[in-house]
Amino acid sequence: MESTRQKKVSRLIQKELADIFLKRGNEFAHGKLVSITRVRVSPDLSFVKVYISIFPATNQDDVLKAIQEYSSKIRFELGQKVRTQLRIVPGIAFHIDDSLDYIDKIDKLLKS
Numbered sequence: 001m002e003s004t005r006q007k008k009v010s011r012l013i014q015k016e017l018a019d020i021f022l023k024r025g026n027e028f029a030h031g032k033l034v035s036i037t038r039v040r041v042s043p044d045l046s047f048v049k050v051y052i053s054i055f056p057a058t059n060q061d062d063v064l065k066a067i068q069e070y071s072s073k074i075r076f077e078l079g080q081k082v083r084t085q086l087r088i089v090p091g092i093a094f095h096i097d098d099s100l101d102y103i104d105k106i107d108k109l110l111k112s
Contacts, residue, residue, distance in 0.1 A: 006041045014039040016081045028066040037097040051097035
């Protein structure tokens with residue numbers, strides 16, 4: 001169960017990362033639309049798991065590797081944006097959110 005502080009930090013980080021991906025996402029995800037679906041914050045606020053959705057879904061692993069290579073630059077930009085709200089900028093781990101693919105698969109199975 002997340003605390004109120006974790007939820008607030010999660011929303012803040014999700015908003016700011018979405019803004020970063022909107023402005024600079026083309027540098028590491030050429031021709032792809034990357035959206036931040038969920039952010040999970042550790043209890044001590046020092047680490048976050050960011051779940052991303054990539055559209056179109058082809059070559060998701062390549063895009064994820066490129067994002068992970070840029071993670072230090074993304075963390076630096078996040079630090080510039082949240083430096084007045086957070087004392088420590090958390091470490092970031094990116095994961096692919098496959099819940100939309102799972103929903104689509106279930107939907108296809110139900111229709112057939």
